[in-house]
């Protein structure tokens with residue numbers, strides 16, 4: 001099952017990060033407008049800066065200097081601003097409940113209203129304190145063997161597991177679902193445990209574990225916390241890095257549960273049974289060399305440590321839904337220490353994020369009826385068609401690829417499916433029970449519902465109509481198993497897409513987003529899947545070798561970028577996103593040129609069409625983050641920070657050099673032979 005490749009990190013649009021705005025009073029149907037006369041906001045640029053030295057700064061410098069990261073978020077940007085407006089809209093939908101909702105949506109509206117009301121009942125959470133998780137802690141205390149601890153791991157409550165279970169399309173037969181088994185057990189990304197320069201965060205994690213154990217009344221919190229950290233460090237030492245986990249061939253290891261038990265002795269049957277997967281006989285093992293080692297760490301760790309570890313993760317997972325002291329402790333570590341967020345978001349924002357996460361499509365259905373104009377759907381359809389034509393022509397022109405591989409690539413492009421704005425078929429929440437007076441029960445019910453929905457369809461054909469992003473999400477994605485791109489209603493707004501804007505700017509922003517998702521089908525990971533979503537080699541060996549050599553040029557460039565001393569970007573981890581950014585911008589630029597017919601682009605405010613295209617591209621990456629969240633991104637996330645997604649891309653595009661007269665003396669200059677040329 002392939003990863004869902006997205007335009008931006010989930011981290012950037014994190015559900016825990018929110019901001020004060022006055023947009024709650026915004027009139028229905030109005031779209032936020034940040035664009036100027038033709039779509040580029042001049043007062044955000046820094047045209048006094050040399051574009052060849054820092055193009056991100058040239059397009060966005062004044063904006064970046066002026067932008068203030070809200071105290072309850074880790075970043076601000078053009079995407080975040082849309083998310084903030086969306087957050088206020090969702091609040092309005094949730095507070096209204098079923099009032100004014102038509103009969104078709106009423107049942108869902110009652111549930112999302114009840115869930116929201118349960119979250120907003122702070123007095124109840126305060127009165128109960130640790131009480132809602134006391135029965136779960138008791139289950140951990142009662143566990144007398146390692147088998148019994150494993151028997152808690154698959155429960156979709158707040159329990160944690162040393163092995164993650166997932167259900168998704170089978171990479172080699174993507175019309176069927178398969179159960180995957182992945183490495184797990186860690187509270188932080190693997191690198192934090194084993195990298196000396198991250199020791200400060202690891203120490204803060206130890207303090208947090210101790211704090212939570214004390215809060216739930218666990219025995220000997222300090223000694224237990226130290227043992228938990230040792231246990232997780234031992235797991236981290238044998239776990240794969242995020243870059244290694246990006247290789248779909250290495251992570252596709254189907255085997256019987258009996259063979260898995262042989263290779264990695266562990267109470268697998270207990271784990272699977274607790275996840276409602278009794279009788280399962282085949283799993284796809286991801287990190288196949290790490291899993292036996294993690295099983296060995298589990299087998300040699302004292303039972304008391306395993307129980308303390310489970311209790312800590314239970315408390316950590318449930319903390320956002322408990323009393324203030326739990327919420328504050330959880331925020332203090334995960335948001336303040338790890339991401340540099342100054343202040344805890346207001347309760348309603350956390351409520352919006354939770355209900356949106358649990359019942360996103362029920363909210364989305366009301367959201368699009370209210371805030372999405374259907375003509376945007378047709379316009380995006382048309383743009384996608386133009387980008388397809390542009391990419392098909394680029395494939396045809398590639399000098400380095402053999403005709404045989406070109407033919408397969410063209411076939412894959414022809415099969416590429418696209419989903420725009422919102423689903424035709426909405427998720428059915430009938431089986432989810434929600435009550436307005438028990439938040440912890442609601443969160444548990446939502447988790448159970450989401451999991452059982454997948455378990456129950458395990459033997460059905462893969463649902464090709466399913467949406468993995470909510471319509472209100474400000475993001476876009478590519479799914480390799482379905483060979484499809486998704487552009488939710490949330491991103492089809494200015495400054496990404498503005499029907500009133502200059503074509504050059506729209507091609508540079510939403511065009512590049514569409515191109516980015518399209519190229520994910522042809523990045524170092526996506527290229528390993530064919531047009532039907534099957535993980536299979538459709539490349540000649542020579543073409544695959546040449547692709548890798550060309551990708552390595554880009555990887556080496558990104559390896560040299562160092563936003564903070566000791567924190568270099570990882571060219572391998574960010575490879576897929578960087579290939580998608582570069583290829584996406586090139587395809588969008590070609591599509592823009594095609595759209596002009598054979599006429600020269602008009603000049604506006606003294607700027608050529610290509611200059612406006614690149615400025616539109618830069619503007620779509622206006623984003624500013626706390627230093628801590630950038631460090632966190634670099635350590636674990638496949639996306640590079642925003643400024644590198646501008647500068648690291650344009651310096652590989654010949655047309656950018658011409659558009660801004662970039663010279664060898666400029667900092668971003670790369671000699672033509674050193675520019676990455678892939679798609």
Ligand SMILES: [Zn+2]
Nearest residue numbers: 005006007577
């Ligand atoms: Zn992406």
